[in-house]
Amino acid sequence: MNPAEVAVLAALHPDNTLTAAQVRRTSRLTGWRTRNALAGLESRGLILASSPRGRWRISPRGRVALMTKGKRFA
Structure with missing residues (x-):
């Protein structure tokens, strides 16, 4: 997992359901990296993709x- 992916997971944790634009703002990544x-x-x-369309949420996995791999980037 790379730092951008950790930032996205952190933005979606614990139960946020966000659009790509909201994830980008929260994680402070560029649009391309997001x-x-x-x-x-x-x-x-x-x-996981979530309803309404265009939203994302973190899966149990x-x-x-x-929790395990994100510690490397903290």
Whole structure:
């Protein structure tokens, strides 16, 4: 997991459901890095698309990953 992905997971933790723009603002990443992090995290099942469309939330697996691997970037 890279620092951008950790920042996205932290923005979505514990139960935030945010749009990509809200994640970008909260995590202070560029739009490009936010989109890439969202795509990578979703492909690994660490975040889930949520209703209404265009929103993201952290999965239980993502919470575990943030707690274990996120410590490297704190």
